[in-house]
Amino acid sequence: MTRSFSLLFSCIVFIFMLTPGLSAQDCTCDQCSGTGWEPKEERCNVCGGGAKITCIRCNGKGTELCTFCFESGVVSVYCSSCGGTGKLNNETCGTCQGSGKVNEPCSNCDGRGRLPCGRCGASGTEDCTMCFGTGWKTWKYPCSKCGQTGKMPCE
Numbered sequence: 229m230t231r232s233f234s235l236l237f238s239c240i241v242f243i244f245m246l247t248p249g250l251s252a253q254d255c256t257c258d259q260c261s262g263t264g265w266e267p268k269e270e271r272c273n274v275c276g277g278g279a280k281i282t283c284i285r286c287n288g289k290g291t292e293l294c295t296f297c298f299e300s301g302v303v304s305v306y307c308s309s310c311g312g313t314g315k316l317n318n319e320t321c322g323t324c325q326g327s328g329k330v331n332e333p334c335s336n337c338d339g340r341g342r343l344p345c346g347r348c349g350a351s352g353t354e355d356c357t358m359c360f361g362t363g364w365k366t367w368k369y370p371c372s373k374c375g376q377t378g379k380m381p382c383e
């Protein structure tokens with residue numbers, strides 16, 4: 229809960245207390261500062277407190293598909309011997325067997341077909357977004373002292 233929200237809430241509680249007809253015996257609950265909710269820090273239920281979760285982009289593999297060669301590791305380029313014509317001095321080009329194309333290792337992934345994951349940096353894990361990588365999360369629980377009313381009888 230933001231500071232401004234709880235401040236607003238306190239104002240509402242204050243106005244409420246000034247409203248005629250209501251018991252003047254109600255004071256703001258000191259346990260929850262009149263919000264009716266108590267913050268409690270507990271282990272993050274998404275990462276189990278480990279602060280890291282499996283990378284959603286590579287599914288924990290640490291690598292992702294090279295979109296340049298579509299995981300084949302090779303790309304088809306025009307034959308440099310014949311300039312892509314398939315012919316050399318009116319004969320079939322020996323380099324490309326007349327196809328005009330040759331395969332060469334993909335320069336984008338060095339012929340591996342896969343790249344280190346750009347999201348997790350090849351670790352396969354990323355910071356848990358629920359707890360911002362801390363492993364702990366502050367939850368709000370209904371105040372046990374005032375029964376979530378935010379008010380207590382004045383002493």
Ligand SMILES: [Zn+2]
Nearest residue numbers: 272275356359
């Ligand atoms: Zn977490």
Ligand SMILES: [Zn+2]
Nearest residue numbers: 294297334337
């Ligand atoms: Zn590639």
Ligand SMILES: [Zn+2]
Nearest residue numbers: 307310321324
């Ligand atoms: Zn050729």
Ligand SMILES: [Zn+2]
Nearest residue numbers: 283286345348
């Ligand atoms: Zn990843």
Ligand SMILES: [Zn+2]
Nearest residue numbers: 257260371374
């Ligand atoms: Zn309370």
